[in-house]
Amino acid sequence: MKKRLVTLFCVIACVLSLTACGSEKTYTELEQGRLEDCEALAVQIYDEVSNMEDSTVQHLTKELKKHETEAVFKSVMGYDAKFGALEGMITTYRQMESDMGGIVETGDVTSAIEGKEIVVTMPVKGNECDGQIEFTFTNDIFTKFMEGNATAFTTFSQKMEQAGSHMGDAGLNTLLGMGSVFIVLILISLIIASFGLFKKKPAVKKEEVKQVAPVAPTVEEDLTDDTELVAVIMAAIRAYEGSGAGSADGFVVRSIKKANRRI
Known part of the structure; x- marks a missing residue:
């Protein structure tokens, strides 16, 4: 595992070194x-404009x-320059000087070829x-001053404060956005979750209705034999006639039939 990590770091270092070498222009x-x-020429123009x-x-x-x-710049200063470049250089320089609260010193200039132009940068x-x-010149034998632009910007610490x-x-915006998403x-x-509660309520009502209305019990018919009832009645009648309390002529014995009624 350690050998793999070392190999990976070596590969990354080689790639970075190749990238750095490829970025340098020759x-x-x-x-x-x-x-x-x-x-x-850029240093000369700066000295003339600043003074x-x-x-x-x-x-x-x-x-x-x-x-x-x-013509004045060409004869006195010794170089060709467009009027727009001179005017822009003077105007932007004075604005930059005001924004910076005065210029303390200048740094070393750097230059690069960008197509048909040569750009010289001077830190202030x-x-x-x-x-x-930035001083822009033509990339030819005439080396004409084409454009000048001075810009004031914040220091590194101020940039870091602004970035912070x-x-x-x-x-804060990310937290607010994530919070609103979680709330939604x-x-x-x-x-x-409330949909499940809405579906269960009708089932509860049906169960309650079923419990309120119980099933009526079935009534069984009493199928007692009629002959026993006739025998009991006849015995009671004979006992009554034997005692002389009743009249035999006025008594008629009829058969008794039980009516089957369904409840």
């Missing part, structure tokens, strides 16, 4: 030279025309939060 000598040039006064910004973005501003540290600036609050909200299931089970 550049040619020419591409590496262009990346270094773009990184140097630019309000009057200079007003003159370049409002008073001069677009092609005039581009502020008093209240961190940020980053989001996880707490998600957990309990109600459904109670309703289903």
Whole structure:
């Protein structure tokens, strides 16, 4: 068992190492030279924009025309740049600086080739939060500054706090959802259980009715012999005549028949 676990861990480590190696890009000598040039231009643009006064910004973005501003940057700064990239860089940089409460320092720049463009990223540290600036250049011999964007974002600790609050909200929503589901299931089970009670009630009533109405007992007929009754009556009559209390002429002996009546 231990050998299997060790083998499994070794396989996972090999897969992860291969994935890490595959994620790294290799550049040619020419591409590496262009990346270094773009990184140097990005640092130069940042220094110029960060030290630019309000009057200079007003003159370049409002008073001069677009092609005039581009010509000034090309002649004075020494590189080609689109007016939209310069204006966007200045505007977003000042907004980022305000959101961060002032910029303390910048980090080491990194660059990467993305198709026909070269993107240089500069990390920035502020008093209240961190940020980053992205410089986009053309991937050709002209190395033209195409776009600049500065963004302020929260620090890692602030991100973790936000993630924790989001996880707490998600957990609360999950508990509420599961609780409502359990409540619904309990109600459904109670309703289903009550169906059995509704079915048993008529059977109880029928049993009660049967107990209230008992079966009437059958009456058996008394089939006593009639001859014995006639003999008893005749003996009583003869005893009466012998005593002289009655008249023989007025007495008529008739046969007695018992009527069978059904109850």
